[in-house]
Amino acid sequence: MAFKVGLLGFGTVGTGTAAILRDRDRRNPLLQDIEIGRVGVKSLDKPRAIALDPDLLTTDLESIVTDPDIDIVVELIGGLEPARSLILKAIAAGKHVVTANKAVIARYGDELYAAANKAGVYILLEASVGGGIPIIKPLKESLGANRISQITGIVNGTTNYILTQMTEEGADFDAVLTEAQQLGYAEADPTADVDGLDAADKIAILASLAFGGRIDREAIYCEGIRQVSAEDISYAEKLGFTIKLLAIAQKTENRDNTLQVRVHPTLLPNAHPLASINGVYNAVLVEGEPIGQVMFFGPGAGEGPTASAVVSDILAIAGILKSAGKNTALNPLLSCSHQDYSAIAPMEEVVTRFYARFLCGDRPGVIGHLGTCFGKHEVSLESVVQIGFQDKLAEIVVVTHDVQEKNFRQALEEVRSFSALDSISIASVLRVF
Amino acid sequence: MAFKVGLLGFGTVGTGTAAILRDRDRRNPLLQDIEIGRVGVKSLDKPRAIALDPDLLTTDLESIVTDPDIDIVVELIGGLEPARSLILKAIAAGKHVVTANKAVIARYGDELYAAANKAGVYILLEASVGGGIPIIKPLKESLGANRISQITGIVNGTTNYILTQMTEEGADFDAVLTEAQQLGYAEADPTADVDGLDAADKIAILASLAFGGRIDREAIYCEGIRQVSAEDISYAEKLGFTIKLLAIAQKTENRDNTLQVRVHPTLLPNAHPLASINGVYNAVLVEGEPIGQVMFFGPGAGEGPTASAVVSDILAIAGILKSAGKNTALNPLLSCSHQDYSAIAPMEEVVTRFYARFLCGDRPGVIGHLGTCFGKHEVSLESVVQIGFQDKLAEIVVVTHDVQEKNFRQALEEVRSFSALDSISIASVLRVF
Incomplete structure (x- = not known):
C-alpha cells in the first residue's frame, strides 16, 4: 500500500521533507509506503537543492489539494492566505492535512478543525511549535x-x-x-x-x-x-x-x-x-x-529538524491508514475535540513580579519618594538598588514582590506625575518570573 | 463504549493509576470511556490509599488476564516472574498490555513482542523508562x-x-x-x-x-x-x-x-x-x-508521574479501539517490527576518554614514569595534575584524550606492574564524556 503526499511549497522545510521521504535507507519501514505525489511551487524554473521529477512540479496548488491520487496534503507555504483556503479545499476533498503553519492555525483553528472533524480527516501540526522538538x-x-x-x-x-x-x-x-x-x-x-x-x-x-x-x-x-x-x-x-x-x-x-x-x-x-x-x-x-x-528541549527551527516533525505527522497518518483503513472514525487523541473558547484574563489582573529601572536626579529622598508611590498602590518591594550613574543621573533598579499588574501600573503613573516635579524618569519596565 | 482495564498490582503506581482513572473531572474525554474492571492484589485485607469496590479486588491474577470482560491488562507487579507468564497469558487471551516493567521487557522483549504481534495486540511501555517523561x-x-x-x-x-x-x-x-x-x-x-x-x-x-x-x-x-x-x-x-x-x-x-x-x-x-x-x-x-x-527532562519515578505515563498508554489503546474498532491490523508505529538482534561491540573496542587517580610515593620522576606507561600503549594524555597529598602520598589525576578501552587497560597493567617497584597505586578509574 502506498500513500501519496502532496507538498504545498518547496522552500527549506519542503526540501528537507522531500529529502527524508526520498531516502529509502531509514529505519522506519512505514517510510517505504510514502510517496511524493505532487509538489506545488511558485516557479518551475528555480534551481532546487533536490532534483525532483519535473512532472511532479506544478504551480497550480489547487490542483494538488483536489487531486484524487493525493492522500495527505502537506502545507508549507506559511502565512494566512492562500494557506487557509487551500487547507479548507484539501479537507473538503477528504485529504488529511499536515502543516507547519502556526499563524493559520492560531487564527483559523476554529474554522479549520470544525471542517476537518466534519470531513473525518486529521490536521496534524507538530512542526508548528518548537521546530523538531516533539511537543x-x-x-x-x-x-x-x-x-x-x-x-x-x-x-x-x-x-x-x-x-x-x-x-x-x-x-x-x-x-x-x-x-x-x-x-x-x-x-x-x-x-x-x-x-x-x-x-x-x-x-x-x-x-x-x-x-x-x-x-x-x-x-x-x-x-x-x-x-x-x-x-x-x-x-x-x-x-x-x-x-x-x-x-x-x-x-x-x-x-x-x-x-x-x-x-x-x-x-x-x-x-x-x-x-x-x-x-x-x-x-x-x-x-x-x-x-x-x-x-522538552531542542532545535526550534531549521530545515532538518522541522522536516523531522513534518514527516512524523505524515507517518502518524500513514500508520493509521495502513492499520485501520480509510473509513474509520477519527481517533480522539489525534483530532481536536474542543469547541468552546477559553476565557482569557485581561492583563491588568495578572499577578507577577516586576523589574523597573529609574533615572533620578541625585537628590536626597528619591528612594523614599519611590517607595511612597509604590506603597500607596499596594506594591511591595523586594529590593531597591542604586546601581550606577548615567549622564549624572542616578540609576535605581526596583524589583517588586508579586503584585497585580493594575496596581503596578497605577504606581508607575504616580511616579510619573511625581517625576514632573522631581526629575525621575522611567527607563524600563520588565516582568520577573 | 467502555473499555475495561485489569490492573495487576496495586502498589504506588497502581494507586496513582486508579486515582486518575476514577477522577471524572479531567479534560481528556476519552478517560470517560475507561473503567477499572479488576484489580489483582497480594492481600485483600491490606488498607488502601484508595477505597475500591471490594468486588473488584482479587488475589487470583490469572483470572484477570483471562477475564473476557477485560480489554487492557496493566502489569504493575514488576520483576521477571510471574510478570512474564501473566503478560504472555494476557496476550494469548487477546488483551492489549500496558507495562511499567523494564526488567521483563529488557530480558523477554523478544518473546513478548513476538507473541503480541502474532495475537495482534499492543504492548505499550511508556512508564518503563523515565517515569512520567514522554520518551x-x-x-x-x-x-x-x-x-x-x-x-x-x-x-x-x-x-x-x-x-x-x-x-x-x-x-x-x-x-x-x-x-x-x-x-x-x-x-x-x-x-x-x-x-x-x-x-x-x-x-x-x-x-x-x-x-x-x-x-x-x-x-x-x-x-x-x-x-x-x-x-x-x-x-x-x-x-x-x-x-x-x-x-x-x-x-x-x-x-x-x-x-x-x-x-x-x-x-x-x-x-x-x-x-x-x-x-x-x-x-x-x-x-x-x-x-x-x-x-526530554522530568520526574523519573514517583506515583503520580509514573501513573501519568501508564494512563497515557491506556488512552492510546482506547483511542485506537474507539476509532478503528477491535479487528484492525496493528499500527506499525505502535507495535514492534524488528526481530534481529543488534551486534554490540565488546567494551575493549569502545573509544572514550578516561580519568584516573593515582597515589604515588612522592619521588622525582613519578609523573614521567606514568607518562611512559601510557605512551607505550598509545594513550595520549590531556592533562596530568598533582592535585594534593593523602597520607603522605602524592595524588595525581590523569585525564586522557580519546583512547580505545583496550589500550587504556593495558597501560594500567603496565602502571600496576611498575608500581610494585615504585609504589604507585591506582585509586580510581572513571570514564570521561
Whole structure:
C-alpha cells in the first residue's frame, strides 16, 4: 500500500521533507509506503537543492489539494492566505492535512478543525511549535491524562538568539539584530519574531491543546524584545536573572476557567530550567498534576529538524491508514475535540513580579519618594538598588514582590506625575518570573 | 463504549493509576470511556490509599488476564516472574498490555513482542523508562523518521540523587545511601539501582527502539556508582566536570551495524545539557539526523508521574479501539517490527576518554614514569595534575584524550606492574564524556 503526499511549497522545510521521504535507507519501514505525489511551487524554473521529477512540479496548488491520487496534503507555504483556503479545499476533498503553519492555525483553528472533524480527516501540526522538538504529540497524547496548570516556553529561536548574543557580548539590540539578519537567523522584516507575534501564535496553539479550549489569538498580550537594553540585561545578571522572551499560558488561581496567555521579555532566575536555554534552541516546560514538571528541549527551527516533525505527522497518518483503513472514525487523541473558547484574563489582573529601572536626579529622598508611590498602590518591594550613574543621573533598579499588574501600573503613573516635579524618569519596565 | 482495564498490582503506581482513572473531572474525554474492571492484589485485607469496590479486588491474577470482560491488562507487579507468564497469558487471551516493567521487557522483549504481534495486540511501555517523561512514544513516533546516532540518559533517579547529594555535601557514598534509604529514595536492597542494572534495562529498551534491533541485555556493560568517591567528585569539579551515572547507546563509528551500549559513572563537562540534571530527575538526550539534539527532562519515578505515563498508554489503546474498532491490523508505529538482534561491540573496542587517580610515593620522576606507561600503549594524555597529598602520598589525576578501552587497560597493567617497584597505586578509574 502506498500513500501519496502532496507538498504545498518547496522552500527549506519542503526540501528537507522531500529529502527524508526520498531516502529509502531509514529505519522506519512505514517510510517505504510514502510517496511524493505532487509538489506545488511558485516557479518551475528555480534551481532546487533536490532534483525532483519535473512532472511532479506544478504551480497550480489547487490542483494538488483536489487531486484524487493525493492522500495527505502537506502545507508549507506559511502565512494566512492562500494557506487557509487551500487547507479548507484539501479537507473538503477528504485529504488529511499536515502543516507547519502556526499563524493559520492560531487564527483559523476554529474554522479549520470544525471542517476537518466534519470531513473525518486529521490536521496534524507538530512542526508548528518548537521546530523538531516533539511537543504537540506529547502534550495531546503522553500528557493527556494530566491537569495542566502552566506552560512556559522559549518558542522563538530568533529572539532567543538575539537575547543570548546581547547577554554574551553586552551588545545592543540593533547591532545584534543586524548581525542575526546577516547570518540568516532573522528575517529582513523581523517584526513577527522580535515583536513576539510568532511566539504568541505558538502559545495560542499550546494553550489550546493543554487547556482544552480554543484561544482568541487577539486576546493574547504580546510584548517583544525591541525595548530590552544592554543595561537591563547587565543589571538583571547582577541580580541573578537572565532575560528571556517567554510565552506563558497558565490557569488563573482561584478562577479555574480563566487563563492567562501572554508573551513578554522576562527576568528568569538563573536556576530556572529555561534560563540556560541559549541561542536558537527552543524549550517548553509543562507543569501539571500528577506529572509535576517536564521539559522538552531542542532545535526550534531549521530545515532538518522541522522536516523531522513534518514527516512524523505524515507517518502518524500513514500508520493509521495502513492499520485501520480509510473509513474509520477519527481517533480522539489525534483530532481536536474542543469547541468552546477559553476565557482569557485581561492583563491588568495578572499577578507577577516586576523589574523597573529609574533615572533620578541625585537628590536626597528619591528612594523614599519611590517607595511612597509604590506603597500607596499596594506594591511591595523586594529590593531597591542604586546601581550606577548615567549622564549624572542616578540609576535605581526596583524589583517588586508579586503584585497585580493594575496596581503596578497605577504606581508607575504616580511616579510619573511625581517625576514632573522631581526629575525621575522611567527607563524600563520588565516582568520577573 | 467502555473499555475495561485489569490492573495487576496495586502498589504506588497502581494507586496513582486508579486515582486518575476514577477522577471524572479531567479534560481528556476519552478517560470517560475507561473503567477499572479488576484489580489483582497480594492481600485483600491490606488498607488502601484508595477505597475500591471490594468486588473488584482479587488475589487470583490469572483470572484477570483471562477475564473476557477485560480489554487492557496493566502489569504493575514488576520483576521477571510471574510478570512474564501473566503478560504472555494476557496476550494469548487477546488483551492489549500496558507495562511499567523494564526488567521483563529488557530480558523477554523478544518473546513478548513476538507473541503480541502474532495475537495482534499492543504492548505499550511508556512508564518503563523515565517515569512520567514522554520518551518511548516520542522516540517511536515523533522521531521516527530520524537516523538516531546516540542516546545518552540519566535514567535512574536513585543514583542521580545519591551523586547529587555527594556533590553538594561532599559526603561519601555509604552515608548518602543510608540517608536516601531513610527518605525512601533508595530500596532496602539497593543493588538494582546502585549497580546500574536498572539503568541497563532502560537503555536496552531505548536502544532497541532507537536503532531498530533487539538488544541482548547480557551484552550491556554495566558499572555502578559504589566505587565513586567524594574525592573523585571533588577533583572532577576542579577540572570542570560533574559525575553522573550515564546510560549510553550509540552507533560505532565506521561500523554501522554495531552498537555500543553501556552504563557507567561518567565525568560530564559542566556545559553538557545532562550535567545540570540533579536530584531524582531523569533526562534523555537523543541525537540524530536530521533532528540534531533533543532532550526530554522530568520526574523519573514517583506515583503520580509514573501513573501519568501508564494512563497515557491506556488512552492510546482506547483511542485506537474507539476509532478503528477491535479487528484492525496493528499500527506499525505502535507495535514492534524488528526481530534481529543488534551486534554490540565488546567494551575493549569502545573509544572514550578516561580519568584516573593515582597515589604515588612522592619521588622525582613519578609523573614521567606514568607518562611512559601510557605512551607505550598509545594513550595520549590531556592533562596530568598533582592535585594534593593523602597520607603522605602524592595524588595525581590523569585525564586522557580519546583512547580505545583496550589500550587504556593495558597501560594500567603496565602502571600496576611498575608500581610494585615504585609504589604507585591506582585509586580510581572513571570514564570521561
